[in-house]
Amino acid sequence: MPRAVIPDQGSILGRTSELAALSGHAGSGRRGNAGCVVLTGPAGIGKTRLLAELRAESIRHGALVLHGERPDRAGYSGLRALFAGAGTVPGDADASVGAALAAHLPDRQESRAFDPAEACPVFHGLYRAAARVMTDRPLVLILDDGEACDEHTLRWLDFLLRRSAGLPLLVALTRRDGARPAAPAAWIDLTADPFVSPLPLAPLDRAAVAGLVGRWSPAPAEPAFVDHLVEVCGGNPRTTLHILDELGALGHGPDGAGADRLAELGARTRARAVRTALDAACATVRAAAAAVAVLGTARTDLVAGLAGVPEHRADETVVMLGECGALTADGDVHPAARTALLASGDGLRTAELHAKAALLLSDAGRPAEQVARHLMEVPGIPQPWMAVVLCDAATAAERGGAFALAADYLHRALDTTPEDHRLRLRLAVALAQTDPLAAVPVFRAALALAAEPADRARIAVECAMACLAVPLAPAHRAELADALERALDGPDEGWGLRLRWQVRTALLVTGRGRASAVATLPVPRGAAFTVAQDDAANVQEQALAALRAALAGHSRDLAVEAARRAVDAAGPSCPGWPLITAATALALADETDAAMAALDRAARGAGPWTRTLAGTGRALVLHRAGAIAGAEAAVRAAIDDFATAGSEACLTAPRAVLAAVLVDRGESHRAEAVLSGTHRPGAGGTGLEEQLHLLARGRARWAHGDADAALRLLRDCGRVQDEAGVTNPVFAPWWADSCLVLAAVRRSTEGRALAEHGAELAARWGTARALGLAALADGALAPGRTGLDRLAEAVHLLAASPARAEHARAEYSLGRALLLAGDPAGAREHLRTATAVAGGCGALGLAGAARRLLITAGGRMPEIATSAAGLLTGAELRVAGLAVDGASNRQIARTLFVTVRTVESHLTRVYRKLGVTRRDGLATALDGARRGAVRAAEEPPPAG
Structure with missing residues (x-):
């Protein structure tokens, strides 16, 4: 069992600079530079321990040390405590010196106010006696708890310091943070003198706390243990020692198990100290303490008003609560202390205090969220003014992204007007x-x-x-x-x-x-759609306009224009769906970077459902951009984020995206396993998710070689798309997939109408991706030179688009067609490109097929990487690893003996392959891909 720590054992940890400052003041005083130092800090921070070091050093240098503590308000009580503290060295005559100084004090008078005329002869007599002492040896006056000192003592110390120029004198006082001086005017006059130096004591840093742990236990401390100890105790030495002693009594050491108990022990220690302090307090202080607990803050004006006590009593209460550890450094109430403060009262009294606090804060013009926190604790139906405050607080919470808190406020406000739709x-x-x-x-x-x-x-x-x-x-x-x-x-x-x-x-x-004849409605634009920043209604309108234009496939420019306006105008109180909607329109228009930025904003500070939708959208964008590994990491994270918080039935779209990613990775059996356990959208789902689901199922079936089932599912996707009124050619391009399947099974004639339909839609939408898909579908079906020309056009168009996987598919199709046409040399060129592009973006199924066909055409190429990390070359992996470790581009270049430009090129390729846009996304993408691979390996094989 770890041994107990003796607080004054050995050197003081973490106080090197404070000890040096005290030693400097003492040395200056011994040289005849009279001065005063005031040590300030919360209770338990180590003020008394530092004074003990000062006392010991001064005695070693032959000074007369008078040390007093715990003075009271009676006249000259501080000096009486000082003079009684003489005689610290055995055999020395200091006790008689203290007695001689005390002889100049008048008889003790409890309630006599300070009178300068009466004090004058006393002050002069004391000064002369002290000056005689200082002709023989330095004088050090140490007074602990200086804020409790009476006015007579403070005034004489001020008098002494002003008249001791050239004499060896040092006065040392302490004051607790937040403590109200017993004699405020005298304290201000004294500490305002230029020869008074404050010495604030900060909490111990981590190294000092680790040193305390080392004295407590010979066993090496785990870093997490020290971190938890610093967090729980706030660097307060006394609290730290108490917690360590309790932990040792329970048989714990500085390991993981001990770290787990720290928070509980800290809360228990703090609550016990609060209860002890309250048991010894008067009724007025207990009332003020309850007010502090209800308010959650130590503002004495509010505490006094809520408790109905004088402000000086509120000050005393705040000091007492600070001493027992009930308050944080910012003056807020610790949760454990709040429970202890309210434990002795009844619920009715607490509810009354919350109602009174709400009214008090509202009248004081405090923010609505501060008032609402109390209104939530008031039983019964809120009054109309309360409902208004709750709604205002909900608005503030929405602006901060705290939608769960906003819902709580609104639910409470709804009790007042339940019929308000x-x-x-x-x-x-x-x-x-x-x-x-x-x-x-x-x-x-x-x-x-x-x-x-x-x-x-x-x-x-x-x-x-x-x-x-x-x-x-x-x-x-x-x-x-x-x-x-x-x-x-x-x-x-x-x-x-x-x-x-x-x-x-x-x-x-x-x-x-x-059914609603979507395409017949004209598209409003121009001034009618100008939006103000954070105007939620208009932002939503812009987002819907963008999505409508994108899904209808009529005007790419209008969709991008409206989506950008929605994103630019969305403020912090905007819900997530308008940003996700705008991002969908931007992604369909191949504005990839803008779409990713909008999705990142939607997920920032949002709840699990919004994060899941944004993560699914992010995965879709990455998949469409050919960043397969990044898409898998994003969609798995989205599923994990919501799987524990919501219904599996809500994960149809994320699982459809995951299945599509797995098909591209050459893992179609796992894709079908994912889809087989997925809720079918049907009548209860949306048309968009049903299209994604059917498209993924059709692609998975085709990857298994089942052309008939694949075509049936793809046509079902087209039917749902037609019923929904979606005419964008790239949202779920079932028509292009169908043409490729029909061409592969030599049923080209059946696909001609589909290819023409797709070409018409693509010409209207106008993106390089759409036009490239139309050329690919047409080229796969067309015979001879016509087909080759259209496939070459598809390669050209898709190479200029963000659709890297589709570009690889076009290269593969052209290479295959050239091989069939008797041009193996031309085929090898395109098949090699298809293999490299598909492998680089993670479309491992296509890369493997292209490599096999390349070998058939007489070419050579090494095996294709089968993992996310394997997508990176050795040099790219080394650069990515150093970047994840925090090295700059210049540091990476020095480590690997390459140029900075080479590092930048490697990182650019890594970002593209893993689907990240910033350095801080590298670790997440690599880790997510690794976790996805592990999870995939653990999934059972599909039945049959």
Whole structure:
């Protein structure tokens, strides 16, 4: 068992600079430079221990040391304590010196106020006696707890210091942080003198705490133990020693088990100290302590007002709470101490204090969130003014991204006006950020309360977008569709037109777009869509406009314009879905960097559901950009983030993305295992997630060589897309995949209509990806030179797009076609490119197929890497490893004996292969890929 620590054993740890400063003051005083030093700090910080060192050093140098402590308010009580502390060296005559000085003091008078006329002869007599002492030896006056000193003593010390120029004198006082001096005016006058030097004591640093642990136990301390000890004790030496003693009594050492007990022991020690202090306090102080606990802060004006006590009593209470460790360095109440402070009171009294505190803070103009914290503790239905404050606090919480807290405030405010559908809608939107399943019934309740069709439509739009990918019962989905479609009968101008625009976008998302003739609605733009910063309604409108334009596939420019406006105007209180929606439009338009930035903003500070949606979107963007390893890491992290907090049924879209990634990695059997355990979207899901699900299943079946099943699933995807009214050619390009499958099984004639359909959509959308996919589909189906020319055009177009995997597929298709046409040399060139591009981006299935065909064509190439780390060359791995360790580009260059430009080139390729854009994402991408590989290895093989 570790031995107990003796506080005064050995040297003082972590106080080198303070000891040096004290020694300097003592030496200066011995040389005739009279002065005063005031040690300040919280209780237990080590002030008394430092004074003991000063006392010992002064005695070694032959000084007369008078040391007093715990003076009271009576006149000259501090001097009486000082003079009684003489005689510290055995056999010395210091005791008689102290007695001689004490003889100049008048008789003890408890309540006599300071009178300069009465004090004058006493002061002069004491000064002369002290001066005679200083002609023979230095004089050191040490007074602990100086803030408790009476006015007579402080005034005489000031008098002495002013008249001791050239005499060997040092006065040392201590003062606890936050302690109110017994004689404030005299204390200010004394400490304002130029010969008074403050010496604040900071908490011990980590090295000093580690030293204390080393004295406590001979066993080596684990770093985590020391870190926990610093966190729990705040670097306070006395608290640290007490905690270590208790830990030793329990048989724990400085290891992981001991670290686990530190927080519990710290809370218990703090609570015990608070209870002991309260037991010894008067009723007034206990009332003030309860007020501190309720307020959570030590502001004495608020404490006095809440407790109904004089302010000086509130000061005393705050000092007492600081001494027993109930307060943090910032004056806030420790949670464990708060529990102890409130434990002795009854719940009714505490509720009354919270109600009074809310009114007090509201009248004082404090922020709404401070007031709301107390209103949440007040039972019963909130008064109207309380509901207003709660709503204001919810707004502040939303701006800070604390949507769960905002939902709590709104839920409480709703007790006042339960029929307010707007407030209920706001609650549902806040809930949707963290728990979309819980938000659905709140949306439905708001929908039931709303009477106007426009209000119902707005609620339905919010529900459809905020609960993206949340499975709804068919009846609930029908309610949404009914509310949305009824809005189409509204006015055609002003807000009516804009609302109808949002409604049609929501219908696209829910899969009802075709029934509503989505494509017939004109696209509003220009001044009507100018938005203000953090105007949530307008930001949402812009995001919906962007998504509508992107899914309809009519105007890439309009989609990008609206999406950028939405992202630029979104403030911190904006929910996550508008940013995710805008990012979807940007990704479809191949604005990859802008889409990733919007998704990062949506995930920052959001709840698990929003992070899952943003992570899924990030994985989709990375997958579309050919960063397969990065996409896998992102989507696995998104699934892990929500799997423990929500329903598996909500993970249809993330699992569809993961399956698509696994197919590209050449692991189609694992892709089908993922899909087989996934909730089928069906009538309860959205049209968008159902398209992703069917596309992934079709690709997985084709990877297994089952052309008929693959074509059936791809056509189902097209049917859902057509019913939803989605006409963007690259959202779920089932038509292009179908053409490639049909070409491979020599059923080209069946694919001609699909290829023409895709070419029409691609020409309208106009991105290089869309045009390249159309050329690839057409070239795969067309015979002879026509097909080769179209495939060459596909290679050219896709090489200029972010679609690296599609570029590799086009190179493979062209190489295969050239080989079949009798041009093995030309085939080898394109197949080698296909292998390199596909392997570099992680599309290992395609890379393997391209390599095998390359060898058939007479070419040579080493084996393809089969892991995320294997995608990197040896040099890239070394550079990435050093970058993860925190080395700069210049340091990496020096370590590897290469140029900085070479390091930058390697990092650029690493970023592209792993799908990251910044150095701080390297570790996450590499680690996520490794975890994904381990998890994949642990997955059972599919049945059959």
